[in-house]
Amino acid sequence: MPKQQITSKKLRQPSGHFSHATMVEARGRIVFISGMTSRRADGTIAGIGDIEAQTRQVCENLKAAVEEAGGSMDDICRVDV
Numbered sequence: 001m002p003k004q005q006i007t008s009k010k011l012r013q014p015s016g017h018f019s020h021a022t023m024v025e026a027r028g029r030i031v032f033i034s035g036m037t038s039r040r041a042d043g044t045i046a047g048i049g050d051i052e053a054q055t056r057q058v059c060e061n062l063k064a065a066v067e068e069a070g071g072s073m074d075d076i077c078r079v080d081v
Contacts, residue, residue: 006031010064012039020065031069036061 005019014020021033038046038054038061047053063073 006065006069008064008068010041010068011061012041012043020061021069023069029070031066031071033062033065036065 003022003024006021006023007013007019011020018035020036021031023029023031036058038057040046040057045054046057062076066073066076
């Protein structure tokens with residue numbers, strides 16, 4: 001089962017060997033995303049001291065990673081916070 005590391009130009013590039021998501025193909029496509037933060041593509045942190053602004057940015061970052069893997073927000077089946 002091959003796996004593909006996913007990174008998006010819409011997000012700040014991850015450090016080291018990390019990626020925004022990992023995708024595997026096995027009877028369909030499964031994408032795993034973890035550790036998403038409120039960091040913008042330019043490296044600044046959105047909404048310092050404002051949980052609503054941080055949450056909005058995390059959701060935008062999640063959307064960018066999912067779209068980079070070829071999906072949409074409607075394809076998400078589980079979110080753990």
